[in-house]
Amino acid sequence: MDGTKRSNIKIGSHVNIVLKEDQRTGDLTEGYVEAILTKSPNHPHGIKVRLETGEVGRVKEILLS
Numbered sequence: 001m002d003g004t005k006r007s008n009i010k011i012g013s014h015v016n017i018v019l020k021e022d023q024r025t026g027d028l029t030e031g032y033v034e035a036i037l038t039k040s041p042n043h044p045h046g047i048k049v050r051l052e053t054g055e056v057g058r059v060k061e062i063l064l065s
Contacts, residue, residue, distance in 0.1 A: 003059030017057035
């Protein structure tokens with residue numbers, strides 16, 4: 001599913017994000033959404049979220065769990 005639309009992401013969603021330090025390499029980090037940080041309904045680079053582990057990044061993929 002598309003990670004650029006805020007309406008697709010819910011608290012507890014299983015997602016792959018790209019961390020700020022991994023933007024050049026595109027390495028993905030998997031986890032569950034604790035908080036949605038982007039206020040706008042869309043963002044071209046992905047909605048920014050905080051995972052339950054405390055990591056912050058932009059959603060690239062929403063996984064089916």
